[in-house]
Amino acid sequence: MGNHEYCIDCGASDFHRGQPCNPERLAKQQAHDKACADRVKRCEDAAERVCKELLARGYPAKIGNYGHVIIEKWDLAD
Helix, strand or coil: CCCCCCCCCCCCCCCHHHCCCCHHHHHHHHHHHHHHHHHHHHHHHHHHHHHHHHHHCCCCCEECCCCCEECCHHHHCC
16 A cells, blocks of 8 residues: 555645645645634634633633533532
């Protein structure tokens, strides 16, 4: 099968043998990358809003290492 190297700009499974990226494929990959980045940003913003709301209600919420909103069960008993 060989090496599984690919072009990081357009996602093609080769380095184009010195040729530039296919413009259609490049545009498609850039649109995909932007959509992924936008989704990550929306999710991060939503998690921050939830944490702020929980903090306002007196629950010590935080965003963990993996992006999860964390509330310790021990803090809920008080």
